[in-house]
Amino acid sequence: MKIIKKITEFIKNNRSARFILKGSCKKCGICCKNITFMIGEQYLTDKKEFERIKQLDSKYNNFFISGRDENNILLFTCKALKEDNTCSCYSFRSLYCRLYPGIKTKHIRAGAEMLKGCGYYIESNVKFEEFLK
Numbered sequence: 001m002k003i004i005k006k007i008t009e010f011i012k013n014n015r016s017a018r019f020i021l022k023g024s025c026k027k028c029g030i031c032c033k034n035i036t037f038m039i040g041e042q043y044l045t046d047k048k049e050f051e052r053i054k055q056l057d058s059k060y061n062n063f064f065i066s067g068r069d070e071n072n073i074l075l076f077t078c079k080a081l082k083e084d085n086t087c088s089c090y091s092f093r094s095l096y097c098r099l100y101p102g103i104k105t106k107h108i109r110a111g112a113e114m115l116k117g118c119g120y121y122i123e124s125n126v127k128f129e130e131f132l133k
């Protein structure tokens with residue numbers, strides 16, 4: 001039975017739609033103003049906790065709290081973002097910034113979306129009708 005389960009999972013995974021990133025960057029800076037941090041498995045929601053982690057890791061000093069999202073998760077803006085929405089340390093930006101917006105299937109399946117106003121969007125490479133064949 002175990003082998004059947006494994007084969008079923010293999011087929012499911014290989015028949016599943018893959019997600020493709022489309023569009024392009026509008027250089028709006030929205031992503032640099034809507035940063036969230038995870039501490040362990042949890043998003044950062046507590047301002048005092050942010051003050052505490054800044055003491056432990058100085059890289060957090062590069063951000064300031066700019067609001068909260070609809071789930072009460074703290075949103076941060078990067079201090080390197082200039083008024084014209086360009087990056088003042090573009091050549092030295094982190095790998096995270098360089099890879100953004102990378103898409104992960106498990107995150108999309110969990111409901112993750114592109115930020116509102118972002119020039120990128122996500123599409124499935126398999127149309128629903130094709131998937132049914």
Ligand code: SF4
Pocket residue numbers: 024025026027028029030031032100101115117118119120
């Ligand atoms: S939010 Fe999207 S379009 Fe705007 S700067 Fe970031 S990646 Fe580019």
Ligand code: SF4
Pocket residue numbers: 031032078079080081082086087088089090093094097
């Ligand atoms: S380092 Fe530059 S690209 Fe990265 S979040 Fe800050 S402003 Fe945006």
